[in-house]
Amino acid sequence: MWYKVITRSLKTLSYVGSYKKIRDRPHRLFYAAVLGTGYVAYSQYKKSKVEMKEIIQLHNYMAEPITPVDQLERNRDDMKTQMELLIMRIQAEFCKALEKEEDAAWEDEKTADEYDFENDVFLMSPEAKFKVDRWMRKEGGGGISCVLQDGRVFEKAGVNISVVSGTLPPAAVQQMRSRGKNLQNSELPFFAAGVSAVIHPRNPMVPTIHFNYRYFEVRDKDGVQWWFGGGTDLTPYYLNEEDAVHFHQTLKQACDDHDKTYYEKFKKWCDDYFYIPHRGERRGIGGIFFDDVDTPSQDAAFKFVTSCAEAVIPSYLPIVKKHKEDAYGYHERQWQLLRRGRYVEFNLMYDRGTKFGLHTPQARYESILMSLPLNAKWEYMHEPSQNSAEEKLMKVLKEPVEWLNFNKSEGREGRSTA
Amino acid sequence: MWYKVITRSLKTLSYVGSYKKIRDRPHRLFYAAVLGTGYVAYSQYKKSKVEMKEIIQLHNYMAEPITPVDQLERNRDDMKTQMELLIMRIQAEFCKALEKEEDAAWEDEKTADEYDFENDVFLMSPEAKFKVDRWMRKEGGGGISCVLQDGRVFEKAGVNISVVSGTLPPAAVQQMRSRGKNLQNSELPFFAAGVSAVIHPRNPMVPTIHFNYRYFEVRDKDGVQWWFGGGTDLTPYYLNEEDAVHFHQTLKQACDDHDKTYYEKFKKWCDDYFYIPHRGERRGIGGIFFDDVDTPSQDAAFKFVTSCAEAVIPSYLPIVKKHKEDAYGYHERQWQLLRRGRYVEFNLMYDRGTKFGLHTPQARYESILMSLPLNAKWEYMHEPSQNSAEEKLMKVLKEPVEWLNFNKSEGREGRSTA
Numbered sequence: 001m002w003y004k005v006i007t008r009s010l011k012t013l014s015y016v017g018s019y020k021k022i023r024d025r026p027h028r029l030f031y032a033a034v035l036g037t038g039y040v041a042y043s044q045y046k047k048s049k050v051e052m053k054e055i056i057q058l059h060n061y062m063a064e065p066i067t068p069v070d071q072l073e074r075n076r077d078d079m080k081t082q083m084e085l086l087i088m089r090i091q092a093e094f095c096k097a098l099e100k101e102e103d104a105a106w107e108d109e110k111t112a113d114e115y116d117f118e119n120d121v122f123l124m125s126p127e128a129k130f131k132v133d134r135w136m137r138k139e140g141g142g143g144i145s146c147v148l149q150d151g152r153v154f155e156k157a158g159v160n161i162s163v164v165s166g167t168l169p170p171a172a173v174q175q176m177r178s179r180g181k182n183l184q185n186s187e188l189p190f191f192a193a194g195v196s197a198v199i200h201p202r203n204p205m206v207p208t209i210h211f212n213y214r215y216f217e218v219r220d221k222d223g224v225q226w227w228f229g230g231g232t233d234l235t236p237y238y239l240n241e242e243d244a245v246h247f248h249q250t251l252k253q254a255c256d257d258h259d260k261t262y263y264e265k266f267k268k269w270c271d272d273y274f275y276i277p278h279r280g281e282r283r284g285i286g287g288i289f290f291d292d293v294d295t296p297s298q299d300a301a302f303k304f305v306t307s308c309a310e311a312v313i314p315s316y317l318p319i320v321k322k323h324k325e326d327a328y329g330y331h332e333r334q335w336q337l338l339r340r341g342r343y344v345e346f347n348l349m350y351d352r353g354t355k356f357g358l359h360t361p362q363a364r365y366e367s368i369l370m371s372l373p374l375n376a377k378w379e380y381m382h383e384p385s386q387n388s389a390e391e392k393l394m395k396v397l398k399e400p401v402e403w404l405n406f407n408k409s410e411g412r413e414g415r416s417t418a
Numbered sequence: 419m420w421y422k423v424i425t426r427s428l429k430t431l432s433y434v435g436s437y438k439k440i441r442d443r444p445h446r447l448f449y450a451a452v453l454g455t456g457y458v459a460y461s462q463y464k465k466s467k468v469e470m471k472e473i474i475q476l477h478n479y480m481a482e483p484i485t486p487v488d489q490l491e492r493n494r495d496d497m498k499t500q501m502e503l504l505i506m507r508i509q510a511e512f513c514k515a516l517e518k519e520e521d522a523a524w525e526d527e528k529t530a531d532e533y534d535f536e537n538d539v540f541l542m543s544p545e546a547k548f549k550v551d552r553w554m555r556k557e558g559g560g561g562i563s564c565v566l567q568d569g570r571v572f573e574k575a576g577v578n579i580s581v582v583s584g585t586l587p588p589a590a591v592q593q594m595r596s597r598g599k600n601l602q603n604s605e606l607p608f609f610a611a612g613v614s615a616v617i618h619p620r621n622p623m624v625p626t627i628h629f630n631y632r633y634f635e636v637r638d639k640d641g642v643q644w645w646f647g648g649g650t651d652l653t654p655y656y657l658n659e660e661d662a663v664h665f666h667q668t669l670k671q672a673c674d675d676h677d678k679t680y681y682e683k684f685k686k687w688c689d690d691y692f693y694i695p696h697r698g699e700r701r702g703i704g705g706i707f708f709d710d711v712d713t714p715s716q717d718a719a720f721k722f723v724t725s726c727a728e729a730v731i732p733s734y735l736p737i738v739k740k741h742k743e744d745a746y747g748y749h750e751r752q753w754q755l756l757r758r759g760r761y762v763e764f765n766l767m768y769d770r771g772t773k774f775g776l777h778t779p780q781a782r783y784e785s786i787l788m789s790l791p792l793n794a795k796w797e798y799m800h801e802p803s804q805n806s807a808e809e810k811l812m813k814v815l816k817e818p819v820e821w822l823n824f825n826k827s828e829g830r831e832g833r834s835t836a
Contacts, residue, residue, distance in 0.1 A: 133799070147798040158798065278776040278783040341790070348766040349776070358696040358767070365696040370798050372759070378790035380565040380576065381551070 054085030061088045062095055063134040066142045066163040079226065079298055080191055083215040086302075087161045087195035088144075090213070090309045094197060095130045095146050095159050097313050101320060102128035105152035128152065130159070135364055140165040145367045149374060152202070153324050158370035159197040165190065168218065172356075176218070179292065184220040191217040194230075195309065196353070198371040199316075204336035205326035207236035207243070207284070208343065209316045210371070212353065213309045215302075226298060228305045229291035232312055233270055235284030235343060237336045239393045241403075243319045244285050248403040250315035251288050251308070258304040263404075266290045271400040276346050281397040283346045287315075335390050337377035344376050472503030479506045480513055481552040484560045484581040497644065497716055498609055501633040504720075505579045505613035506562075508631070508727045512615060513548045513564050513577050515731050519738060520546035523570035546570065548577070553782055557584040563785045567792060570620070571742050576788035577615040583608065586636065590774075594636070597710065602638040609635040612648075613727065614771070616789040617734075622754035623744035625654035625661070625702070626761065627734045628789070630771065631727045633720075644716060646723045647709035650730055651688055653702030653761060655754045657811045659821075661737045662703050666821040668733035669706050669726070676722040681822075684708045689818040694764050699815040701764045705733075753808050755795035762794050 056072060058064065065072060065088055067081070075081045106128055115121075128151050136142035143162035148154055168176075168190045177183055194214030201208065213230035234247050248267070255262035270289035274282050288308065293301050347354050357368040384390030474490060476482065483490060485502055493499045524546055533539075546569050554560035561580035566572055586594075586608045595601055612632030619626065631648035652665050666685070673680035688707035692700050706726070711719050765772050775786040802808030 131798075145798075149798055156796075156798070278781060278786075337793070341794075344762060344794075345766060345787075348763060363696060366799050368696075369763075369796060372796035374797065375755070375793065375795050376759075376762075377793050378574075378787060379792065380549075380563075380567055380574070380788050381784050 054082055054089060056085060057089065061092050062130065062132050062146050062159075063144045066134075066136075066144070066161075079215065079302065080193065080217065082302060083193045084163050086306055086309065087163075087193060087213070090195050090312070091144065091146065091159050091161050091197075094312060095148075097317055098148065098154060098157055098159075098199065099129060101153045101317075101324065102148070102151045105324070109152060130157070133367075135367070137164055137166075137364070138362060139167075143364065143367060145364075145370060147370055153206075153320070155200050155202045156370075156372075156374040157197070157199045158367075159195070160367050160370065161193075161195045162367070163193040165192070173218075181218075181225065181292075183218060183225065184222075186220075189219045196371075197312075200340065200373045201320065201324070203324055203326055204237040204328050204332040205240075205323040206320050207234045208340075208373075209234055209312070211309070211312050213305050215305075225294075227292045227294040228301050229293065230305060230308060231266065231270055231273075231287060231289035232308065232315065233274055233284055233287035233289065234316075235339070236393065237339050238332070238389050239285070239396060240319075240323075243322070244401070244403045246318065247285075247287065247315050250311050252404060254307040254311035255288065255304075257307055258300065262290075262304070263288065274346065276342060276350065279342065279345075281342070281394065282400060283343060283397075285396055285403070286400060334377070335384075337375055338379060338382055340373040340376040341378045344372055347371055472500055472507060474503060475507070479510050480548065480550050480564050480577075481562045484552075484554075484562070484579075497633065497720060498611065498635065500720060501611045502581050504724055504727065505581075505611060505631065508613050508730070509562065509564065509577050509579050509615075512730060513566075515735055516566065516572060516575055516577075516617065517547060519571045519735075519742065520566070520569045523742070527570060548575070551785075553785070555582055555584075555782070556780060557582075559583050561782065561785060563782075563788060565788055571624075571738065573618050573620045574788075574792040575615070575617045576785075577613070578785050578788065579611075579613045580785070581611045583610070591636075599636075599643065599710075601636060601643065602640075604638075607637045614789075615730075618758065618791045619738065619742070621742055621744055622655040622746050622750040623658075623741040624738050625652045626758075626791075627652055627730070629727070629730050631723050633723070643712075645710045645712040646719050647711065648723060648726060649684070649688055649691075649705060649707035650726065650733065651692055651702055651705035651707065652734075653757070654811065655757050656750070656807050657703070657814060658737075658741075661740070662819075662821045664736065665703075665705065665733050668729050670822060672725040672729035673706065673722075675725055676718065680708075680722070681706065692764065694760060694768065697760065697763075699760070699812065700818060701761060701815075703814055703821070704818060752795070753802075755793055756797060756800055758791040758794040759796045762790055765789055 053076065056065075056069060058069065065084060067084055072081050072084065128148070130146040130148045133145045133147075134142065135145065141162070141164035143160060143164070146159045148157040151157070166189070168188050170185070170187055173183055173185060173188055177185065192214060194212060196210075196212035196214075198210045199208060209232070211230070211232035213228070215226065215228050217224055217226045219225075232251060234244070236243070251267075252263040255266065266288035267286060270286040271282060273289045274284060274286065276283060293304065295301065354368055354371070357363050358365060384394055471494065474483075474487060476487065483502060483506055485499070490499050490502065546566070548564040548566045551563045551565075552560065553563065559580070559582035561578060561582070564577045566575040569575070584607070586606045588603065588605060591601055591603060591606055595603065610632060612630060614628075614630035614632075616628045617626060627650070629648070629650035631646070633644065633646050635642055635644045637643075650669060652662070654661070669685075670681040673684065684706035685704060688704040689700060691707045692702060692704065694701060711722065713719065772786055772789070775781050776783060802812055
C-alpha cells in the first residue's frame, strides 16, 4: 500500500515541468511523496457545506503547489492556504473535465494513423492533453500554466493558477486607493492567488468560456486588508437561448446560495465590464463579475467564491457536450474567427487583468496571453446579413438580455435591459 | 475634348462611395467635373524641387477631396490645402501601384472560371481592386478609406487619408503640453490631415509595410502652432539583408536631401517606437519615425515630408516584385500568422495612433482598425528552432541593426546598435 501510494505520487510529480530539477534531488522527491501519502487517505472526502477546508491532494493536482507543502500544512487555517488549495483543485478538475472531452472525441475519430502496430495500441495524440508548466517568479511565488492546443474539441484551452507575493509599486497602490481602498500611499507588501481560464473550442456552435477567481491581501501599518474578485462569462458565436438560460441559471444558483442580491448586481457588472467601447458591443452574453468582495466574513466570502468556481463545470460542460458535434462549414468558421478578433481587441485593449499583468515587470507574458485564441481574423467593414444567425447574436451583444426573465412568448429576443 | 474630360471626371467620381448621393444632385456633379477639367491641362506636370505646390488632379484621386474643391482652390497657398492635396496624391499613387501588382498576378494566374464567354473577356476578380469609402465626420472633415482584401498578392491592404478639424478635448491638449508644446490649457480648435497605410502581403517572403505622414495645426490665443509627423517602417517575416539595406537606403536618401542629421535620429526613434515591451522585441526592422517637425520653415518641413512620402513606393515595390512569387509552404505561413499576432499586439496595445483614434468619440473604428491583418495566430510558448530562418529574424527584432553600416565581412548579422 505504501509502495503504491509513493509510486502514484511519483507519477503525479513526473507531470510537473520542473520534474528534472526534482529528480536531481531524490530526498526532496521522497519527502514530497511521503507528504502526499498523508492526504491520500482523504481522497474519498466529499465536499460538504459544513467542512469547507480544502484537502491537500497532491496526486490530483496538475503539478506540485507553488507554496511548499509543509508550509501549506503548517498554515492550514490561513486564507492564503485555503485559496491556493481551492485554485489547485479547480484547475485540476476543469482540466480533467476538458481532457475527458478530448478523449471521447479521440475514441470516436481515431484512425489507423494513430495505431502503434508494434505495441498493438492506439496512440493518444499529444495535442489532446494539457501541457503543464510550473514556473517560479524571482520576486516571490509562481504559477502553473496548463495549455491544450489544437485538440479535437478545443482549439486552445488555457487554465492558469498563480500564487504571488511581493511589494506593490506605488502606482498599483494608488490605483487601489482610487477604487476606494483605505491604504497608505507607499510601497506595500501583497499576496495574490487566483485561477483563470479561457477555453476556445473548435466548433463554432460551442461558446468560448472565461472564468477567473482570485484572492488579494495587502498589508499596511493598520494591518491586513483582503478581498475576493472573479467571475465567469460566456462568448457564443451563435446564440442558443436555452444555453444562455442554463448558463446564467447555474451561476445564479451559486450566487443565491450566499446572497440573494448578488446575481443581479454581478450580472450587470459583467455586462458593463466586458464592453468594447469603440464597437459599442459586449464581448459575449455575460455571466457574473465582481471585485472587492470582503463581506459578510472572510469565511463566508471564500465559500461564495468556492461555489462560483465549482459552478463552472456544470454551467459549461453540458453546452460543450450538446454542441461539439454540431454541423458547421466555412461560413460559420469565418464568423467564429471574426468574433475571436473582437475577443483579442477586448483582451489587449480593455481587460484590466491583461493590462495589469503585462505592465508588471518580469510578467510571464505567455501565461497572460494564453487567453488569446489560436486564430483570429479582421475583415474591413464586415456586416452580418439581415436576419441571419450572426445578426441575431449581434443584437444581444449590443443590448444585453435578462436571460432569467427570458420569456419565449415575448418573442425570441428576451427582455432587453439596455 | 471638353466632353471627354467631363466624362473622365464623371468616371473618376463614380468610384466614390458617395456616388449615389452625388448622382441625385446633377448640378453638383457637373460643377465638380467642370472644375476637374481646369486641372487636367496640368496632368503632364512634372514634380520639380522648385515648384512643390500640389495640383488638384480630381481624375487621379481615389475619390473627391474632403474639403470642397472650390475652397481648396481659394486657399491654394494654405498648408492645409497643400497637405490635403499631397495625401490625396500619395494615396492614389500607392493604391494604383498595388493594384498593378494584383493585375499582373491576375494576368499570370487567370483561369477559365474568370472568363466571361458572353462578352469574350476575362473578368477581373473584385478582390483585386481597392474598395473606396469616402466618409464624413459630423464634427468636421472626413476621410477616404481604400481597402483591398483577399487579393492574389495582398492579403489585406489599407490606405487611408483623413482631413479633420474640430475642438481638441483638454486631455489631448494636456498630452501635447506634456510633449513640450506651449499651449493654453483648455479646449482648442485644431486641424489634422494625414495619410496612413498598412499592407499585409500574402507571400510570407514579402514584408508588411506601414507608413503615415501627417500635418497638425492647433490654434490658441497666441496664434497657430503647426507641425508634421510621420514615418515608414518594414515588418519582414523572413529577413533578407539586401532588402533591409535597400529599404533603409531609400529612406535615408529622402532624409539626406533635407537634413543630413535626420536619418540617424529618425531611424533610432523608429526602433524605439515600434517596441513591444512585454516581449522585448521590435515589431519589425524599423525605418524612420518622427513627430513635431516644425523647422527650418513650414515650406521646408513640407518638402521633407513630401520626399518621405514619395520614397514609399521606391522603398517597397521592388521588394514586392522580387519576392511575390517566392516558394513557401505551411511552415512559413504559420510563422507569418504568428508574427501577425505580434503586429496586432503592438497596434492594439502600444500604437499611439490606434489608441488616440479609438478613444476619440465617434471615431471611425473601421478605418483605424484596417491596419490589422486579415488573419493572425497566437500559439502558447512558440519558440523558433535554433539556427532557423525564424530565429535569425528574431535576433534583429531583439537587437536593432544599423543596416547602412551593414558589413558582410562582419558576418550576416550586421552591426548591432543595442
